[in-house]
Amino acid sequence: MWNKLPQMVVLKSPGGSTWEVQLVRDNNNTLFFKDGWKEFAKAHNLKENDLLMFKYTRDSCFKVWVLSGRNLCEVAGSYFVKKSALEKNGAGENSQLKRKNTMVGSAMATGNKDNSELEDSDTERASARASRRKNRRNSTVLRNSGAEEKNRSTDDTLDRVPPSEADKERALQMANRNLTVESFIVVLKDSNVSQYYRLGIPAPWSRTYLTRKHQDMKLRANGKNWTVRFNAEPRYGGGVFISGWSNFAVDNLLQEFDVCLFKLVSQKDEPVIFDVSIYRAVPEAAHLPSYKTP
Known part of the structure; x- marks a missing residue:
């Protein structure tokens, strides 16, 4: 697969913003990010020892996730980086990638199929989100390691529109206003509310307040x-x-960016x-109330 990667790739941050970055290969067959990487690193305020996780989708x-080098916790701010010039110009995968999509180490041109797969318009993203929510509505949630199965209907989530950057920032600010030393905040990502449900x-908070052992805990909301x-x-x-956790997430209709x-x-x-207090990224959806503990 690595031999077929093009010279220009797209890096997508957790919040959905994208950067076009050049991919180069040295004499040792090692791949590096070059042109465009500086802008990506600056936008995400990357520091020495930060850990980045890349998922080739x-x-x-x-897709790129940013973890702090101090505690290996995901950097919440990576969800709210500014939109890239790629998106602002409406270009992205449809333009520059099509012009520069020459294979690394190969003279073969990339076919139209590869270019079409790169298209990721707002309409497609919204459609994908709706499809995931619809699939989750019809899926089965496993309880107690598969001992009990229960079908859940979450029709209400189908009407939820994707949150704007301002919506995401507002939800995080509201949570931060109620943050104390004995509490912690998590900005939910897709893996928290679908598929794996983890x-x-x-780590710093856990080391201070929790016993380092496997145990059952109770969540109230x-x-x-x-x-x-x-x-x-x-x-760590x-x-x-x-x-x-899947039961809590489904029962409370949690969504990405909440x-x-x-x-x-x-x-x-x-x-x-x-x-647990829940701050919705899209609070205007009346059927998805925010829960704030006393």
């Missing part, structure tokens, strides 16, 4: 309780919500208890 497109807890399984990660000091504030209520009793 299709021809010429990489939620990571920031909107007057209801959910039990989730917490898997500790001793190497953090942990992940696994089984049970912001959750977890407030520690009790760490002495078993299980550990969190009150």
Whole structure:
């Protein structure tokens, strides 16, 4: 696959902004980002020792997640970087990539099929989101490691429009206003609310307030309780919500870019208890209320 990568690729940040970056290969057959990388790094305020995760999603497109080098937690600000010139000009994959999409180390020109797959218009993105939400509506959520299955209908989510950058920023600011030393914030991404249903807890916070062991925890929101399984990660000091988190996410109609504030209520009793406040990225959707704990 790596031998077929073109000279120009697209890097997509968690918030959906895109950058066109040149991909070059040295004499040792090692790939590097060149032209355009400086702009990407500056927009995301990258620092030495930061960790970047790249997911190759299709021809010429990489999704990129930014983790802080200090604690290996995802950098929330990467969801709110400014729109790239690629998007502002309405060019992107449809223009410069088509002109420069010459294979690295090969004289073969890329076919029309490759170019067409690069098209990622607003209409297609909205359609993809609606399709994912529709699939989730018809899917089966597994409870307690597959012991119990329950179909859930989330018809309301089909009407939800994608949030604007201002909506995302507002939700994060509202959560930050209620942040205390005994609470932490998570900006939800797609993997938190679909497919794998996992939620990571920031390592510095976890090291300070939680016992480093696998355990059940209780989440409270909107007057209801959910039990989730917490898997500790001793190497980094953090942990992940696994089984049970999908029930919380589906029951509360959580969506990508919503912001959750977890407030520690009790760490002495078993299980550990969190009150969860939910700040919707699209609050005008009346059927998706924001929940704020007292």
